[in-house]
Amino acid sequence: MNAFMIYLPIIMAIVGLLFMGIKRTWVLKQDAGDGKMKEISDHIYEGAIAFLKAEYRLLTFFVIGASLVLAGISFIVPTTHILIVIAFVFGAFFSALAGNMGMKIATKTNVRTTQAARTSLPQALKVSFGGGTVMGLGVAGLAVLGLTGFFIIFFHFFMNGVWEGAIIDGVSRTPSELMTIVLETLAGFSLGAESIALFARVGGGIYTKAADVGADLVGKVEAGIPEDDPRNPATIADNVGDNVGDVAGMGADLFGSYVATVLAAMVLGNYVIKDMGGNIQDAFGGIGPILLPMAIAGFGILFSIIGTMLVKISDDNAKEAQVQKALNIGNWVSIVLTAIACFFLVQYMLPETMQMSFFGEGAKAISSMRVFYATIVGLIVGGAISSVTEYYTGLGTKPVMAIVQKSSTGAGTNVIAGLATGMISTFPTVLLFAAAIWISYALAGFYGVALAASAMMATTAMQLAIDAFGPISDNAGGIAEMSELPKEVRTRTDILDSVGNTTAATGKGFAIASAALTSLALFAAYVTFTGIDGINIFKAPVLAMLFVGGMIPVVFSALAMNSVGKAAMDMVYEVRRQFKEIPGIMEGTGKPEYGKCVEISTKAALREMMLPGILTIGFPIAIVLLGKLVYADNNQLIAEMLGGYMAGVTVSGVLWAVFQNNAGGAWDNAKKSFEAGVLINGEMTYKGSDAHKAAVTGDTVGDPFKDTSGPSMNILIKLTCLIGLVIAPILGDGHSSTIIAKKSACCVKMNAHADGLHEKTDCFDTSKYDKKRVEVNLTTTNGVTVGTVTKTENGKTTTEVFEGTEEDVKAKIESTK
């Protein structure tokens, strides 16, 4: 069984992709409707493909540029291998492929959903959710396939597929150190995926809101024609936007999270093995803790498939509640199955008891069951954060109704109420999140945190299916409207769309929770890669960087919001021009130039995504360069500064994500409440009232919040931490930490004192020992302990090996001081 376990996730990924293929064939076989429907759907498809092509063209340059930089790093830093470039390119490619696949199926499913809605609601749900399933499985399958595949390749390349040390470039490397190189190289895959995700999320977010706001401002407000009216030239761009932003953007985001989470858990798994003396005996070649996260991800795909099969309704007269219930059943079944699988996988793959070191608390014996509990923490907190999100943003909830009430005194009070709701919603979310960090860490250290995130992400396929079905239904409704189909069709798609709005909000809650946990895991991996003792914010430069990091998400959000404003204005001018210049456009005899609007959105999105992108990628690099300039000889301090920056971005990013997503969601549903009518000061108030207009203003503010800047925070924090991880080897040589050295950096210094330096009172200037290492490894197998002492000074390495009882070996090691 042992060696097989490494291939299992790949097999499951392939199963997922096969199932996706079957589902895809089924969806594409559905009737795509006739005449006008097909025509509109083709427009949307072409618009989406046009955007993707333009985006990929631009990103090709980015990937080439970034590859050159990475190649440069791999030449400078001995432990960074050139293969990282290959991993990076493939990561970018897989991410783009996943986005491409998802978008294609979404733009094919929309019209088929409309057509299905002509027959019945259950059929419409089946088709739209089928499209979502294709998307979800595609993303998850490619993620697991790519990550696991490259892991196997690198594991064989660097370690010949076995847990054994080797001498590389004259330096003796323990297996853990070699595995670190494997994982550092694998980080390139994650970096590639996340870079594409940044541009997909930000570009897509700008695209969708520019088209949406532009279409509304001129169409609904100025010309007084309804939403999705075919006379509005921006209406196709608006529908393309739903796919570009909500489907491709969300897909790339979760693809990135998925890969990064599993990667971080693997890094920390390697750290667990190091903590246990560098070698464990298990049925998986000694790398059980590293394989576990991949196995969980693999099983997650299987259970997602099962979950998606359960999503169905039978009653054509079903309302939102039944549809929501169907989705919930599928979701919960896949989550519960994952929890059960985690129990058996943890029991099966981890040593019964592990030695983990806790900062400031020393080493502790951790039973594998505690790792299982950590995964449960992840699943519970993921669910709880979704519920909190639903409470603050759902139709008819107390906070949303409060915003509705405040609309009666004008737009100002509506906006204040929405902002306050978003802000207050950070309270339970952050407390839950802090509890998740604390508890999962207390249970099983940072490995526990990473596995909590992994468990949460395991059902990504299912989550994404639920997420993607929303915009597909939204599109289906748009097509029904534009094709002037009977009213009952739109009613059916509206039910799906309405449920989709709720799932979109909770999906965003899930996305930010997973991004935050992922970032923490990456953050932990960063610390182990750099080999620093921690990140001490009492050092002023570190604290300064914590401030700078905290500022970045705020400025990033502002840039994204301004971009939407600028792009929307471009759209407004174009729509106005067409209304004026195209004869008969308002009468429906003249044909609007949809393509022009699509082009404007595309160009604006691509142009505007550059600055936030540069900010995200440039700042960590700038900090390292600045640090090198000031503290040329103190890599540890620079590593801490970058760590402080990462922490600042993560903390502030989570806050601003929750604030913006929930404020936006709450405003949206406050506005929607007026459609059915709401009771304000004892009077029923409807669409068109002053209060409703105030609510529309709030929704306008909320649109970029919830669809552009808010969701971008996920990528910002993950990418920041990933860049840190890739830079890490430049800043430290975490590879030479050892069982003793890891317990406390103090010990490294003590060994150094023991070399005869301890008489000096200035012995605490650690920079002096940066180039000098004493590594001690102890391994006990069947009662026999093998100890190695490796001393490295000025590039020369001497190694001594001792064998015997543990006591004996320890005494001998002490004597070498």
Added chain:
Amino acid sequence: MNAFMIYLPIIMAIVGLLFMGIKRTWVLKQDAGDGKMKEISDHIYEGAIAFLKAEYRLLTFFVIGASLVLAGISFIVPTTHILIVIAFVFGAFFSALAGNMGMKIATKTNVRTTQAARTSLPQALKVSFGGGTVMGLGVAGLAVLGLTGFFIIFFHFFMNGVWEGAIIDGVSRTPSELMTIVLETLAGFSLGAESIALFARVGGGIYTKAADVGADLVGKVEAGIPEDDPRNPATIADNVGDNVGDVAGMGADLFGSYVATVLAAMVLGNYVIKDMGGNIQDAFGGIGPILLPMAIAGFGILFSIIGTMLVKISDDNAKEAQVQKALNIGNWVSIVLTAIACFFLVQYMLPETMQMSFFGEGAKAISSMRVFYATIVGLIVGGAISSVTEYYTGLGTKPVMAIVQKSSTGAGTNVIAGLATGMISTFPTVLLFAAAIWISYALAGFYGVALAASAMMATTAMQLAIDAFGPISDNAGGIAEMSELPKEVRTRTDILDSVGNTTAATGKGFAIASAALTSLALFAAYVTFTGIDGINIFKAPVLAMLFVGGMIPVVFSALAMNSVGKAAMDMVYEVRRQFKEIPGIMEGTGKPEYGKCVEISTKAALREMMLPGILTIGFPIAIVLLGKLVYADNNQLIAEMLGGYMAGVTVSGVLWAVFQNNAGGAWDNAKKSFEAGVLINGEMTYKGSDAHKAAVTGDTVGDPFKDTSGPSMNILIKLTCLIGLVIAPILGDGHSSTIIAKKSACCVKMNAHADGLHEKTDCFDTSKYDKKRVEVNLTTTNGVTVGTVTKTENGKTTTEVFEGTEEDVKAKIESTK
């Protein structure tokens, strides 16, 4: 000279208070106008006094409750003395006294300014700025008097006024340790001041905006009567609000900052002395570094007096620019004089070279000139942050004009633009701020950071005079309007009011910059009090608390905003009721019940300030209790958790303060721009246009931002750090750190190993050595070194003393291991 230096600040404080008395007499001698003016002014005065009385009644209970808690702490923690309660009560009392004095003079000066404006603009400026000067000098004078006075008392009580060690409760204490007790007790004074400030700022902020919004919503919008119309029952409350919020709130805020900054600098001064071996030889009884911050504060009062004397204009036809110039001249003269004084004081009072230890970089020799440079950094950054604030919020600047342009497409785009402006403004502000931390730390450690803050705060009297003159002029205009005086009177007061708006915005920039630097200094003091090695955010519980801390300012802001909304609604209903029920009110024959509205604002403000107050004070305590529950035996970790929380509050608080203040200021001036007319899309647009209405909506959102939640952040972060400082002794025994031990915690452990424990591989579990201390002190005087080694184990202390050359003594100390 030496002993005299300790009394000098008190003398300067008394000089300041005397000058204040003279100025006060002069202002009160001015003509207070006649009939209606006097009547209205009396209403405002009575309303303000009524609020203060109600507030103080409530706060008396708070002070009693908090005193009991502090007394409890002083019984539990041996190093916390019961005198902290006395200090706390006096701090609260002095803060309240300063607020009371300021508010009284402000409400007396307003009508005199109106009367002066009947003759000429220069006279009106002279009177209004005279009132501001009284306020500024009162606050600064009381702050220095109280702090210095209590320092002298405690210095004599605990140390007999000399820098010598003593045995207390059987434990031998070094002079540094005794001084720490002095300063910890003094922290009670600061805590008292800041607690009052919290309620004054939050309560005042809610009061002023509730009255303002309430008056506007019913008066301006519903009834269509102008601002400050005497028929509006809420108009007196509105004018009271200006005093309660902008005068008393700002005064209490800066009083707190001033005290906290000087205190923190003194704590770090003590730390400098410890770093230098526990004794320095200077002409100030060996406490020059501790006295320096007080001396700078004292001279700052003198230079503020000189500055205020320079604020005058002679031209009755002067415009805003000339008035602004007059204020700027006074301000800059006092700042430059302070910079010069810093040069001489630093040279005079500090040892030429100091030994300071830098985390991770070891001890460094720091020349006193570097401390001077740090003060210059503080002055420059303070000025630069004010300029940045002016750029983002000033009338006619690019960002404000951009908001004006966006108003043409509706309230939604105006709000988005305002939010984005506030968010982007964090970029230069935070970078400047990070640079200030980094550079002043690099120059002279945390002592440098604290002195940068002290220098910035030195001219508080002048800053406050400039700040307070704005609301006084605003009130004067209101009285002119309500008394139906000739138009030219209002024109003159409007010029002053308009300048006051700009100074209010830059004043807020100054307040947050000083609060942030103060918090950092307090943060540094916290670390030294608890004796921890730093705050390592790689420990999961610490990181979790960083998240929680980051969330608090967001939730606090939301609570404050919601409070304004609720209180404003109360006001709306009351004004509506009066309009309906009082016959002849709209014709001017019926008299509105002003008192009722004042009462409503008062009650609402007091009621609504409780929850934010509890949040601020309760969370740090909750964290310690939770920490104790989980890590009963690991005080160091709990101290780090609280430190992480403090850092989170500070980083997030600064961001949200800058964001909210600047967004609010920008919206305000975007709206004001319409008064003179603005060019939008080639058309001149004025008040009453749709674009203007959109801008009014933005301003409504901005009002609580800039006047309630934004400025509250200052107090939130300072108070959080102060509470941490007062809790600190519970969590650690920072008193037993020593020259060696301080350099790195490592060393404490190394000493412990040297005791025979170093053979154990689990020697890195530091908790084992918590109760065991080895203290080493070295003092070299005229070439003779005296070394003491004090070992404490299980409460027993043994001390050995060595004398000789430095080499010799060191060797002997080594031999005791």
